[in-house]
Amino acid sequence: MITVIGSINMDLVVDTTIFPKQGETVLGNRFETVPGGKGANQAVAAARLGGEIHMVGAVGQDGFGEELTANLSTEGIHTRFVATAQETATGIANILLYENDNRIIVVPGANGLVTEAEIDEARELIERSELVIMQLEIPQETVDYALRVCKEAGIPVLLNPAPAKNFKEEWMNNIAYLTPNETECEEIFHSEIEEALEKYPNRLIVTLGAAGARYYNGKEHVFIEGFKTKVVDTTGAGDTFNGALAYAITSGQPLKEAVRFANIAASLSVEKFGAQGGMPTLQMVEARLKG
Numbered sequence: 001m002i003t004v005i006g007s008i009n010m011d012l013v014v015d016t017t018i019f020p021k022q023g024e025t026v027l028g029n030r031f032e033t034v035p036g037g038k039g040a041n042q043a044v045a046a047a048r049l050g051g052e053i054h055m056v057g058a059v060g061q062d063g064f065g066e067e068l069t070a071n072l073s074t075e076g077i078h079t080r081f082v083a084t085a086q087e088t089a090t091g092i093a094n095i096l097l098y099e100n101d102n103r104i105i106v107v108p109g110a111n112g113l114v115t116e117a118e119i120d121e122a123r124e125l126i127e128r129s130e131l132v133i134m135q136l137e138i139p140q141e142t143v144d145y146a147l148r149v150c151k152e153a154g155i156p157v158l159l160n161p162a163p164a165k166n167f168k169e170e171w172m173n174n175i176a177y178l179t180p181n182e183t184e185c186e187e188i189f190h191s192e193i194e195e196a197l198e199k200y201p202n203r204l205i206v207t208l209g210a211a212g213a214r215y216y217n218g219k220e221h222v223f224i225e226g227f228k229t230k231v232v233d234t235t236g237a238g239d240t241f242n243g244a245l246a247y248a249i250t251s252g253q254p255l256k257e258a259v260r261f262a263n264i265a266a267s268l269s270v271e272k273f274g275a276q277g278g279m280p281t282l283q284m285v286e287a288r289l290k291g
């Protein structure tokens with residue numbers, strides 16, 4: 001059983017060919033609301049593969065909150081510890097798609113109210129988990145506290161350090177697996193990737209986009225190649241990688257196989273639109289692994 005402690009957002013996606021200047025109004029092409037937030041996305045990725053997943057987080061007392069909680073339940077995720085905050089709205093990400101790139105404004109809302117009290121409430125659940133997954137879209141103090149709770153209980157933590165600016169290197173003592181992409185790795189360790197990897201053998205796994213992922217096994221650098229595929233939308237690739245890595249590790253796969261499994265799962269996710277849209281089932285990953 002895996003517990004995910006993290007963010008739950010509604011992504012408000014606007015696709016436009018004209019970008020407004022200050023004070024200007026333009027007409028966009030398309031608008032969609034899609035469930036997101038790194039916490040929820042990683043929970044969905046692991047659940048699609050068949051993992052038993054509990055989510056710890058918060059939404060507001062509004063329509064988006066209801067919709068997002070229902071979405072998690074539909075994916076088979078336990079939501080008993082998804083709190084409904086009275087004081088603030090559900091977290092949102094306002095995503096503007098423009099000229100094959102994006103501009104994003106995140107309003108954390110209820111995600112900012114995932115506090116130590118919520119961790120205490122879920123403590124019994126956390127202590128029963130085989131693995132806890134976290135990211136950095138909830139308050140830093142909460143991550144700090146949850147890491148200490150997990151350390152005391154001997155529960156391994158997989159931490160996806162995004163956004164990287166919220167990471168503290170002292171946390172490494174309490175982290176079993178850290179999964180930055182290359183930019184995040186440099187931002188966190190202020191050194192060459194090789195040097196950081198050698199400092200944390202079998203614990204620091206750096207994702208390399210289409211190229212796959214790498215880590216250091218104590219003797220040599222290990223590169224696990226990505227699976228070449230036709231990309232539709234890479235949103236959610238990192239989240240799929242993390243959810244799948246957690247699932248594979250708790251299924252008893254050695255690190256090398258687990259990273260290969262996560263690469264394959266993430267390669268399937270980039271073939272479809274949206275963060276959660278392309279997250280694969282176990283059968284889909286196994287079929288691609290067999291080639």
Ligand SMILES: Nc1ncnc2c1ncn2[C@@H]1O[C@H](COP(=O)(O)OP(=O)(O)OP(=O)(O)O)[C@@H](O)[C@H]1O
Pocket residue numbers: 181182207208209210211212213226227228229231234235236237238239241262263264266267270
């Ligand atoms: N174009 C691609 N083709 C195949 N696999 C991909 C591609 N892009 C990403 N992946 C897979 O997704 C994983 C995570 O990608 P990446 O290193 O870009 O992380 P990220 O920056 O956190 O992703 P994102 O923020 O886009 O979700 C990679 O390790 C790889 O397995």
Ligand SMILES: [K+]
Pocket residue numbers: 233234235236237269270271272273274275276277278
């Ligand atoms: K996708």
